Amino acid sequence: MSLAQNLDQAIKRIEQARIAYSRHHIVKIVAVSKYSSSDAIQTLYECGQRAFGENRVQDLAQKSELLGDLPLEWHFIGTLQSNKINALLSLKPALMHSLHSLELAKELHKRLESRNQTLSALLQVNSAKEESKSGVEPQKAVETYHQILEEFPQIKLQGVMTIGAHVEDRAIIQKSFETTQMIFEQLKPHGAEILSMGMSGDFELAIACGSNLVRLGSTLFKT
Secondary structure (H helix, E strand, C coil), X not given: CCHHHHHHHHHHHHHHHHHHHCCCCCCEEEEECCCCCHHHHHHHHHCCCXXXXXXXXXXXXXXXXXXXCCCCXXXXXXXXXXXXXXXXXXXXXXXXXXXXXXXXXXXXXXXXXXXXXXEEEEEEECCCCCCCCCCECHHHHHHHHHHHHHHCCCEEEEEEECCCCCCCCHHHHHHHHHHHHHHHHHHHHHCCCEEECCCCXXXXXXXXXXXXXXXXXXXXXXX
């Protein structure tokens, strides 16, 4: 399979899931390029893909520099360590998917204020309540979202993100997506526009639960 074929197949599967959910629903793809070369990213760009996501700040820095001539939209999707905040802010990502706590929001805001800079971000919700995952607890998500909106104006919240439950049981994965969708619906009147759910193994299920942004790695970059 070529990368072009991978992208074409992924788009067809997304279209089927999207139309089954609603013909008016729009789904964006972020290509997760963490294990991929800059050449592979360029190939997907030439096929029409524009948004790419990296898990590590140093990889984002390296690839965005190597591909600086291309009008790519870079997303940061990994867990951000406090000692990497300045480096990430210097890169000015289009969107940070992984704002996982009030503590991180406070630290980010402090650095953003000192730089006279803003950052678009998604609040990460640990909807599966798994200890191995970062994110705010579902029952605290709406309150935390409002608190960030009110107290940290340099952070421009755009919506919420979750990682589906890491289990084989599709019903449990679906429940984690539905939980996050309910949170998103409560936040839409307050400006939330992005519901980032679904990766290579579960993106169709995520779209069936209302996701409008999917993060695809192996689905796109397998060869």
